[in-house]
Amino acid sequence: MQPADAGCKDYKTEANMILIVKHIGIEGPGSLGEFFNNTSWQVSIVEIGAGEKLPDSLQGLQALIVLGGPMNVYEEAQYPFLKEEDTFLREAIKRKIPVLGICLGAQLLAKACGAAVTQNPEKEIGWYRLRLTDKGRQDPFFEGLPERFSVFQWHEDTFEVPAGAALLAEGDTCHNQAFRFGENAYGLQFHIEVTPEMIASWFCSYQGAAATHDIMDIMAHSHRAQRDLSKLADRIYLNFSRMIGAPEKAIAGR
Structure with missing residues (x-):
């Protein structure tokens, strides 16, 4: 078990735990890890792409955050851990544990909710303008955000909105950009956690x-x-942390 900036071993969840699932070394939690490491929650990472295992039990888990990665959700033969994630996500959804999926994480969440994930007509790499839908403007996850905003993208696939879910944000090049399933499972196709240093490292590693x-x-x-x-x-992290049922000291000063 480890904090949000180091390597961890197999472990069981503990009380007051926020678990981050990481698929590849260069796609870490970035600003998201920094935010939650400055709260009273225990934040740990499973580096599932490096062979670490998900917890045997979800007991004590306060929230699940699934990051991005270069693999596709339908490449389970090449990346067997994707099947483990699918099972884990389905159980988290069943238990109504707050979930946040980013990029690949959003696609995995959509798949776990029964939706298809396919190749988008156009790859998105760079900065794109998005707009909130009517439901997005009313959703507490996006409270305090402008109706239109710019985000960083790096993906070639897209998700369909799961049956019964709400589409919260949309774009021109890739229509489905954010959704909510149930009360507290959120998928974001875009990256909010990135820093310029992270983006530079992606360009070095993903040159092709x-x-x-x-x-x-x-x-x-x-x-x-x-x-x-x-x-x-930071506003999205704050909104999500309030959905987790943040103890007062967890988000003090935010």
């Missing part, structure tokens, strides 16, 4: 995927947009 994009322009935009993204992300 970004070959047709203007890296210098995207990086310049990333530095300009960082302050606005940080404010947007």
